[in-house]
Amino acid sequence: MVSATKFSATKSSAPETAAPDAAEPTARQAAVLDAVLALMQEKGGQLTMTAVARRASCSKETLYKWFGDRDGLLTATVQWQASRVRAGRYDRQRLDASSLRDSLRDFAANWLSVISSPTSIALNRVAITHAASQQSNLGQIVLENGRFAIGGRLKPVLEEGRAAGLLAFDDTEAAFRTFFGLVGRDVQIRLLLGDGLKLGKAEIARDAAAATDQFLTLYGRTDPKPAAA
Amino acid sequence: MVSATKFSATKSSAPETAAPDAAEPTARQAAVLDAVLALMQEKGGQLTMTAVARRASCSKETLYKWFGDRDGLLTATVQWQASRVRAGRYDRQRLDASSLRDSLRDFAANWLSVISSPTSIALNRVAITHAASQQSNLGQIVLENGRFAIGGRLKPVLEEGRAAGLLAFDDTEAAFRTFFGLVGRDVQIRLLLGDGLKLGKAEIARDAAAATDQFLTLYGRTDPKPAAA
DNA sequence: AGGAAGCCGTACCGTACGTTACGGTTCGGT
DNA sequence: ACCGAACCGTAACGTACGGTACGGCTTCCT
The missing domain is CATH 1.10.357.10 (Tetracycline Repressor, domain 2)
Known part of the structure; x- marks a missing residue:
């Protein structure tokens, strides 16, 4: 049910671009997640692992290694999208x-x-x-x-x-x-x-x-x- | 894709309880649709034809005869539910x-x-x-x-x-x-x-x-x- | 009683898809 | 040059499920 391996960044405990626990996706992984987002919009519900692999030009084996299972991939996608919506600073100057x-x-x-x-x-x-x-x-x-x-x-x-x-x-x-x-x-x-x-x-x-x-x-x-x- | 046989009431052109075209479900059919609604709430997404048949104590063959296909069953269920939400008369007396x-x-x-x-x-x-x-x-x-x-x-x-x-x-x-x-x-x-x-x-x-x-x-x-x- | 129709229960078929396995290729490190 | 790791492409496996077929039971009509 829950993916055991909250996706690991290739080198197990090496401080990559982000915290080793929260797991920021690498560039390649981000590309995969973008492919998922693109497929979601175009194909709607028929979001198959094979389709993702083909779209992202990666192997299904890699998908499973990185994200654990389908649910892990989806979860990572949601968080990936969320991570870049953090828009709007809304500087709290004096309010009138x-x-x-x-x-x-x-x-x-x-x-x-x-x-x-x-x-x-x-x-x-x-x-x-x-x-x-x-x-x-x-x-x-x-x-x-x-x-x-x-x-x-x-x-x-x-x-x-x-x-x-x-x-x-x-x-x-x-x-x-x-x-x-x-x-x-x-x-x-x-x-x-x-x-x-x-x-x-x-x-x-x-x-x-x-x-x-x-x-x-x-x-x-x-x-x-x-x-x- | 679209179920061809907007569910027919056993006797093809016999005026049953409702219009033969708009197709009001018979009591038995209504029971089936209630089973679908119940399953939707309990089991969520895993709404399988087999599960419906078992729950409603009917055969899958009957489901397909009545509703055409899975989509037809779902559509009939939605309309069945809608048909009894028509609540509230809101008598338009004089308004103050x-x-x-x-x-x-x-x-x-x-x-x-x-x-x-x-x-x-x-x-x-x-x-x-x-x-x-x-x-x-x-x-x-x-x-x-x-x-x-x-x-x-x-x-x-x-x-x-x-x-x-x-x-x-x-x-x-x-x-x-x-x-x-x-x-x-x-x-x-x-x-x-x-x-x-x-x-x-x-x-x-x-x-x-x-x-x-x-x-x-x-x-x-x-x-x-x-x-x- | 006899026959036909409707329906239940179950077995069956084909396909789609998640998941795993494997051979071949690229690439960084030594 | 050599090794191993990561990865790609694809084949293969198991299962879940939509849809169909069939045997037997009940009911209703004549």
């Missing part, structure tokens, strides 16, 4: 109403871009399929790097906004979930189910702005002074 | 602010109950898996009976609310999508990905009320008079 709004818009637009990308759709489909077969924890990993990752990055912004007297809420988590809902709405489920919904840059920008405005209507303080009790 | 709020809360609570039910989760997972393998249109069917069905039923309510001067919006679809987002938030994706999120009756009622309040904050008219231009 305008910069807060901009930050929220950026978050919203970035999130919409991610969930509407073919890569994310394919990855989520695979993870959901696996969650159904209650094998491995692919679903958790995707959740951790998607929904919960963005939550962890947005919540500090919300709390800074509150500290600056720009937002009002008791429960940060609840406020974040509202934002999440206003931004995502029905987009993700429709895309996952194969609806032909198209999101261009213009629509994303527009929707992100609209969601941000709605969020600020619900949680923004019209009186921008810190609580002068 | 209070009854509108109640209607919206009912919609929200009902929708949350549906998407958090094991049946819905299992069904959506299967549909998403199929959408990935670009075979059949299971995803579309689920979408049609889920997201779009509730839209079709809620939009008239919203428009009545607008006609009564209780709501203000230009785009009914946009208003509905906002409501959808406020209610669903991250619930569906988390459940689909296997997160251990529990929604009891109390939480559903609370969340439905909160989402409704937020929606009314965004779209409600504080001045409840019809447009007295």
Whole structure:
């Protein structure tokens, strides 16, 4: 079930490009994982080990040596993709109403871009399929790097906004979930189910702005002074 | 690919319990479809024809005679489940602010109950898996009976609310999508990905009320008079 | 009673795919 | 030049599963 050999980097205990335990993929391994991502998008569910080997011009034996089994390959792929989505720095300069709004818009637009990308759709489909077969924890990993990752990055912004007297809420988590809902709405489920919904840059920008405005209507303080009790 | 014999009811052209073309399942067939639903929830992805036959105490030959192929069985199952979710009449009496709020809360609570039910989760997972393998249109069917069905039923309510001067919006679809987002938030994706999120009756009622309040904050008219231009 | 139809249980077939094994090639180290 | 390790391409194996065939049982019609 669980791959025993969290893929080892050829030389067993040699400090390669990264921590020897967390296991950063080598360039060649990354190429394989990219092939997996590409196949997921093109071929959908028919993601066979043979197809991966052919696409990546490597042997199946190598796949198994590096990743243990099919599940290990999938897990490594999810983590590989997650490792390069860490976008957006959102420099916490001093917050005013305008910069807060901009930050929220950026978050919203970035999130919409991610969930509407073919890569994310394919990855989520695979993870959901696996969650159904209650094998491995692919679903958790995707959740951790998607929904919960963005939550962890947005919540500090919300709390800074509150500290600056720009937002009002008791429960940060609840406020974040509202934002999440206003931004995502029905987009993700429709895309996952194969609806032909198209999101261009213009629509994303527009929707992100609209969601941000709605969020600020619900949680923004019209009186921008810190609580002068 | 497409099952040729949209399941026929034993006696070819005899008017059974329903239209001979739309094909309402017989009691026995319904029992089989219930077995499929039960297996989906318990066994997840390993939904094999043999397992269905064993669970339903019928032969695989019968399954194929009735439903054509595996896809036909799945499609029939989705439609069978959809056929009995048609809940909520929402009698359009005269609308005031209070009854509108109640209607919206009912919609929200009902929708949350549906998407958090094991049946819905299992069904959506299967549909998403199929959408990935670009075979059949299971995803579309689920979408049609889920997201779009509730839209079709809620939009008239919203428009009545607008006609009564209780709501203000230009785009009914946009208003509905906002409501959808406020209610669903991250619930569906988390459940689909296997997160251990529990929604009891109390939480559903609370969340439905909160989402409704937020929606009314965004779209409600504080001045409840019809447009007295 | 006799026959036909529907259906259950099971055996069977073909294929797809995960996994393993193996021969041949490249390449770095000595 | 030689050795061994890593790796590629491919063949082979075992199994799971979709789909089919068949024998026997029940039911219903005449």
